[in-house]
Amino acid sequence: MTHREGRRQTLYMYLFLSPWLIGFFVFALYPILSSLYLSFTDYDIIHPPVFVGLANYTEMFNNELFWKSVIVTLRYTVISVPIQLVLGLGFALLLHQKIPFRGFFRTAMYFPSMVSGVAMSLLWYWIFNPQIGLFNYVLSWFGIKGPAWLMNPDTSLYALIIMSLWTVGTGMILFLAGLQGVPASLIEAAELDGAGRFKTFLNVTLPMISPVLLFQLIMGAIDSFQVFTQAFVMTQGGPNYSTWFYVYNLYTSAFKEYRAGYSSALAWVLLIVVMLFTALVMKLSNRYVHYEGGGNK
């Protein structure tokens, strides 16, 4: 590559990158650094920020609502993500066979995932209504008298976990793609060696799709750290703070109490946790790409 050609390459690269470069500085880097600075200040958005050192961070660790939000979010993550994984994989395994109406089943299971966001929250707000809702009606078919779900602090978080299982179809599609990547020859070889279906699954299929499993585990965790819509639409964090999710806490302290400094400290803790998880997924997905294509694109 000649010197002139090198300069030409650099020039055009930066020309094409320029919209993103502006976006990167203005909408990503500046906010990240700015919120780091603000997290060391007392700031109500109207008056200029006042430097307070680590006060926001020490307050956070002594703040009851902060810990409440951490516990709610972690409990939601730890329960819902593994169940989603198991169901997603289970459904994918059911569909990864020659079965009549396979296309119909696959579409039907994915369909609920298209009702995401507020529409889904409104629907399940009705489903969990203890007087007229669908959930307790279905439970009554089996002679079970359901609880008050969203209105009871002991059950509200579990209601939201049940609701999260409704969109397991997305994970199922990822698992189906993973299962298609398992060479049929490996399965046949295992069966010829006399391994049963269960043993073949455990010793051949499961290790082969473990990258997909890990990827989904981490992405699922990152997603559930950021639950907001359900808390905002269905419960407003209640009753009795039983659904006081981390991002809902962050939103409330920033935009209801106008404590931009303290909320920026909350934001930075979230940022660090998500970045750690992202670094993990990148390490894993490198291996994953290698695995399937063997290319290095």
Added chain:
Amino acid sequence: MSTIPSTGPHSPSSKVRRRRKFDAVRVMSFISLVIITFLMLLPLFFMVSTSLKSKREMLKFPPTFLPETWQWSNYKDIFDTLQFGTLYGNSLLIGGLTVVGTLISSSLAAYGFARYRGKGKNIWFMLLLSTMMLPYPAIMIPQFILFSKMNWIDTFLPLIVPAFFGSAYNIFLLRQFFTTLPDELFDAGRIDGCGEFRMWLKIALPLSGPALATVAIFAFIYSWNDLLTPVLYLSSSEKFTLPVGMASLTSSRFRIPPWHLLMVASVLAMVPIVTLFAIAQKRFVEGIVLTGIK
């Protein structure tokens, strides 16, 4: 017809036994699939049926499977009582412009990463990757302060303008696609006297239809479902997006929530997504597999 039992490992009888065992698993799977699908579709069924019930009937327990009287006027009422037409229009406008912005800016940056070997490329690419999972809640406060200094509060600009400056995930996705395009095409273009910008427009983009469609679909869905950003920026009700307007339906201003209208809103909110799915099912599935985005 009777078969004579024969011996040996490949005898027909052992084959038959094997197939029968296999069939039992498949029958069980089929039955489980029917039950699971029934449970998954039940909420959707009631969503549609409740949306057509009268105010009296929606409060009945147990809920009726099908409306006693089909009240199609609910679908008209929601446009009168909730300015649903305005909400829908706002969301479509914002979603449409987000798609346009994302396609242009992300494909430009992706082309830069895929086709040139400029100085510092690896550093920028690492930075791109590291912002891929940047959680919006972590940066929303400084962004809010920035946009309020620009007097953009209660306008659509904070919801649209960032899309015109690229989004990391989409850039990464398109860059992966562009690197698979053969170099010869661009060499031929250069010999024909094609400028760099024209090669992006006339060679790279027309060959990337499927990848661009995937990006467009997911950019639209993200914008269509987003609640947090419009909640921060939009304050006057005629500017609300669909999710913001719908979220207000559960607020305490209703003594009894208008359940039937809630369901009408949910059904209508689903329509564009289902339409996209019907048109481009393959792109949908591809997008999920490539990004893992829900």
